[in-house]
Amino acid sequence: MEAEDLAKRWERLHLSEEERSCFHVKQDLSKEEDRRGKHCIVGRAMTEKGINSEAFRITMSQIWRLEGWVRFKELGDQCFLIEFQTLADKEKIFSGHPWFFDRHLLTLLEVDGIDSISELHFAYEPFWVQLHNLPLATMTEELGEQFTASIGHVIRVDIEADGRAWERCLRVRVVVDIHKPLLRGKWIKVGKKKHWISFKYERLQNFCFQCAVLFHKGKDCTRLRPEHQGEKEAPQQFGLWLRVQPRNTNVFDSRRYGGSDDDKKQYGEQ
Structure with missing residues (x-):
């Protein structure tokens, strides 16, 4: 039962004196x-x-x-x-x-x-997010925290002792809202030049290719983007390219995923 339905039902209840009493x-x-x-x-x-x-x-x-x-x-x-x-x-x-x-x-x-178990709200999960195509001068802890705040709460930025991370990408540990669409990237402007920074999520597995929500796999998805409302076959806006293997490893860790041999083949080649 949805939380809103429970709240409405609770509003209609009239408690007896004994029910209103509180046990300490x-x-x-x-x-x-x-x-x-x-x-x-x-x-x-x-x-x-x-x-x-x-x-x-x-x-x-x-x-x-x-x-x-x-x-x-x-x-x-x-x-x-x-x-x-x-x-x-x-x-x-x-x-x-x-x-x-x-x-x-x-x-x-x-x-x-x-x-109370019934009050637990499963809404967030931390992921390592890789930021690709950043200009080298922007690959710092400070910018990583500011730039990825649009995804969610930043836990930490993977940097070297000098506060920089001049590599292929900048890695940021971010708390992701699993009920919202995954962000595919974001524009950044350095001087007069704009750069599209693509986001890739480490160890990402099942998610909806239609709406990019982690909660379901996309079958009978009703969360169409506004520009595709009414279309019989709306184009998929998300795909496998949002997934990426963790940095500095080429080995699929089946222990971590509880995956099958097919999983290893699919993710081990990325």
């Missing part, structure tokens, strides 16, 4: 559960179809190769509560995303013992 949780119990919550994250596979929970548990356990145990509890709607034995394992996984299951993005959220 003992402080010591709340703290105990909060400590356990620090070992947990909630993950959701960004797919419109159901997934096999046992296959998810086995695959992700093999991919992550943790030091301690990990437990999975299915929450419904492709969501799982994931509890780690050690905080080190949890931090390793949380700091290493994006992760994928069966080529679907696995979004992760940190939780604590006092969070």
Whole structure:
């Protein structure tokens, strides 16, 4: 049920006196559960179809190769509560995303013992974004932060000790809104000359070629761009060229993707 429908239904409810009363949780119990919550994250596979929970548990356990145990509890709607034995394992996984299951993005959220699962909002996921065709003079930490702020919150810019990154591209770690279309690039003007800077997303897998939203794969997509409204076969505005392998590696890491041999062939040649 959509959040708006729930809100409207809630507005029509008239609570009894007993229902309006509030039960207060003992402080010591709340703290105990909060400590356990620090070992947990909630993950959701960004797919419109159901997934096999046992296959998810086995695959992700093999991919992550943790030091301690990990437990999975299915929450419904492709969501799982994931509890780690050690905080080190949890931090390793949380700091290493994006992760994928069966080529679907696995979004992760940190939780604590006092969070309500139903209130969790899966909206953002960090990606390394490569900026191509930048003039060398602009490949700095300061410009990288300012220029990619249009994508989302900038975590850091991959630069050398002197604050520059004079290479084939500038890499920026950015928090991407998974419900908005991926940005394909942006113009930049240096002096009197304009340059088109193309964005390429590392480890990007399934997404909609029609609207560039990560949440679905494009089948029966209804999010047509305004200029193509009413067209029977609107041209695809996005494609595989938005994907790119991580810099300084030519090896497809199947552990990270949980991918098949076909996945390796497709992405390993990029």
